Amino acid sequence: MGDYGQFCPIARSSELLAERWTPIIIRNLLNGCRTFSEIRQGAPGISTALLTQRLHTLERHGVLVRTTNGSGRGATYELTEMGRDLETVCDAMGRWGARWLELEPRHLDPAYVLWATTKLVDVEQIPPGTTAVRFSLRDQLSDNYWILLRRPQPELCTRGAGYDEDLVVRTDSMTLVDLHLRHTSYREALRTGRLELEGPVALTRRFSSWFRASPFAAAEPAERAGAHVMGVLASDPR
Template structure:
């Protein structure tokens, strides 16, 4: 690993934190991902090989603790107190990003919004039965279809038909859905002009937006950064 060769704590901390994918791995661990597959699922584009390298590095540095699973093969990955402190750096970076950075077209990945939503559901609002939701996303990216399966507090995102009957069908503009989850649009704003349409029993359609406690940064007021030219 390259270093800055400086004693400055910012330089030494950046050598770890600024490694590609490391902040997202720390985020996923904080959100409750404990297995290799769970961490990988929340980081589309991250390879198995690179994740294994990063986890070994974080374990060596005392940021992640690795223990065998209680049952079955594999390991559990947990943040140590050092890792919990490092997440606070991730949180500060996220707050800055939410306040000053625009959500650009290349950021509009509805899968990431669904994954994040699955980690932010409100258990007290969920129905006491399994619910299967088909979601079709349109907009900047090619058409994408997912199935969201919610049963009690367990959530599964499927990219292929699950074989279960759907309870709710949602067609959504990816930008409206992502910005609603991110807290930049209210549900009323997101559904305006039919940008998000729900088809199914009225009780599910009305309840759906109340299940999502939204991004941990949804409370941050967004300020468009200004660009100056000379």
């Protein structure tokens, strides 16, 4: 871990939080992940060894607590008050990124996009029982993903879980991101063919109501903000 040798709180915070994958791990814990596998599913690409190391470091500094399961196998992780206080930090980073940083193709890892989709499910709106939804992504034709819609927590699977498919969604990662960030509407995505739903009408009609917008959907990209300011100045009679 780097040591800046400075008393500045930003420097001291950076020594712990500005390490690769650490903000992602904290984000996942804030999103309700509790087990090692749940945290890792929201961090495609991290190795088991590195995740273990990062969790140990956060535990040692009091950001989270690790509780061994009663069977002695596996453990759960939970943020302490110190860790939960990082929610405002993560929110600020998210708003800043949504405003100033452009999305690029390298940001569209399908496994993460579907994981994020699962986290945006509004469990108050989904049908009772379990609804199995298969996502067929045009930018990842070799893989299929299933979201099992159920209370209290939906689940993302990379292989069939023995359920009959209630709905098939054909789309691509960029469309899902645009829907999350409200850069397009479900109606528009369906009209243009970017999103196709295959299943009973009772489910296809309610599909859009099952997912909340990303908490960063309201962040206005800097270009739009600048254009808005220019428009206001141009219309100002003074």
